[in-house]
Amino acid sequence: MRADRRLTGIQLLAQAVGAHGLVSSGERPGWLECRPARGLAQPRRRPAKLACGGRGRSPMMAGPRGARCAMNEMARPATAATGLSRAEHAAGMAAYQAAGERLAAEFGNRGPLRLAEDGSLHPDIQAAYWRHGYYIFEGVIDAAEVEALRADAQAMLARAPVGPEAKVDAQGRPALGLDYARFPYRYTRPLADPWGGTQLLGGRHPAQMSQPVPDADAPEHVVFLMYAMCQAMPSGLRLYGHPKLLAAAQSINGPDFVPFNDAIFVKQPGLGGSVAWHQDGVTHWNSPDWDEGIHGFNYQVQLYPTTPANGLWVIPGSHKLGKADIKAMVAANGGSEQLPGAVPLVCKAGDVTMVNRQAVHGSFANSSPDIRISLTFGFHRRRSVLGQKAALSIAETHAVYDEQRIFDRAAVIQVAIDARHQAFPAEPVFRYQPFIGLEDRFRFTPETFERVIRDYNTKDLAI
Numbered sequence: 001m002r003a004d005r006r007l008t009g010i011q012l013l014a015q016a017v018g019a020h021g022l023v024s025s026g027e028r029p030g031w032l033e034c035r036p037a038r039g040l041a042q043p044r045r046r047p048a049k050l051a052c053g054g055r056g057r058s059p060m061m062a063g064p065r066g067a068r069c070a071m072n073e074m075a076r077p078a079t080a081a082t083g084l085s086r087a088e089h090a091a092g093m094a095a096y097q098a099a100g101e102r103l104a105a106e107f108g109n110r111g112p113l114r115l116a117e118d119g120s121l122h123p124d125i126q127a128a129y130w131r132h133g134y135y136i137f138e139g140v141i142d143a144a145e146v147e148a149l150r151a152d153a154q155a156m157l158a159r160a161p162v163g164p165e166a167k168v169d170a171q172g173r174p175a176l177g178l179d180y181a182r183f184p185y186r187y188t189r190p191l192a193d194p195w196g197g198t199q200l201l202g203g204r205h206p207a208q209m210s211q212p213v214p215d216a217d218a219p220e221h222v223v224f225l226m227y228a229m230c231q232a233m234p235s236g237l238r239l240y241g242h243p244k245l246l247a248a249a250q251s252i253n254g255p256d257f258v259p260f261n262d263a264i265f266v267k268q269p270g271l272g273g274s275v276a277w278h279q280d281g282v283t284h285w286n287s288p289d290w291d292e293g294i295h296g297f298n299y300q301v302q303l304y305p306t307t308p309a310n311g312l313w314v315i316p317g318s319h320k321l322g323k324a325d326i327k328a329m330v331a332a333n334g335g336s337e338q339l340p341g342a343v344p345l346v347c348k349a350g351d352v353t354m355v356n357r358q359a360v361h362g363s364f365a366n367s368s369p370d371i372r373i374s375l376t377f378g379f380h381r382r383r384s385v386l387g388q389k390a391a392l393s394i395a396e397t398h399a400v401y402d403e404q405r406i407f408d409r410a411a412v413i414q415v416a417i418d419a420r421h422q423a424f425p426a427e428p429v430f431r432y433q434p435f436i437g438l439e440d441r442f443r444f445t446p447e448t449f450e451r452v453i454r455d456y457n458t459k460d461l462a463i
């Protein structure tokens, strides 16, 4: 009975389409291949037909300074704010949030990050992740480390330019990152949806979220994303070398796993913008080798408790189903972005979520009084990345992810492992297979900071 109920997320999506007359009972909806979740532990291949394809640019990808690409500095939302006030928006979300929390409780899909005796992610957790496309690891980061991460993230926020065109922070100091190859801050208008319903990022956020009117005293812009956590935040570099998180990445993506990128999502209280429903992967939807793990996964390390109002939502099982037609999903839901069958990833500070990049996911305008800061970083299978064109990068559309680029970007992991070891010598050290025997060349030193860490995100491996 309980196992049946866990399929509800996908079934609800199917019902939503049926209820709005897009498909008759028993037909497969056009916007998402709805099949019940089956096998557990192993990635499976998708049926040959895809709902739709398309390439885009991840919201987590930064372009170079000056490129003024869609998501950089300040993207203009497709439409202006609606008539809803912040408080009305919050009230209008309440029932949906409560239903999402109930559904999330049915799924469970959370607990400590347990490793098996051989050091791999516990098979039960792997099975749960592959089944639902996400998992919440509870209590991974201890209070002292959360404190250090918060201090560094808040310091970074304080060093942001006062606006998208400014070069000084609120105290008049030169902003952080003026000398970075990729400027580390991105802005949005308060409570706006900068990408939904636009052609930005390859049009992969096709349906715009509600944009409530901010309070009268709201600033004109808010920082929405921050990049380069391994360069700008000493604690961020140490986090990147976390042995349990790396062990789990190895279990999911293989011992030669490679990094993706990182981004810090900042959802300021009563101001934070939304991230319209989307899927992250862009390169492999039509690949003959497609399976549910081919576009990798993202961690989010939560620095503050997350709630249904400010947190990330995921449609469980949607990572297995190919490319979703999100616009049709919203249309089938009466035009509402409150998609049925989604669950909020409610966390305590120090919890870490793992979300399959193929899962349909998004977050709403943060009309709540609670901040969210999520340190987001992802990992891939090496074979998913090797030889791929830089599909997500505006500046480097001709770059190919060859052996050298992968090695250079993966070196950040090895340096991070050593930075962590220097800070926490009693903690077990993760042994990263591609760098076994090369550890001495990649200790954390001023020299490797310059050689490996500075502007490392120009070598991100985005697919």
Ligand SMILES: O=C(O)CCC(=O)C(=O)O
Binding pocket: 059, 060, 265, 275, 280, 298, 311, 312, 361, 362, 363, 374, 376
């Ligand atoms: O945290 C969020 O609000 C959005 C995260 C996201 O879209 C992603 O990790 O791809």
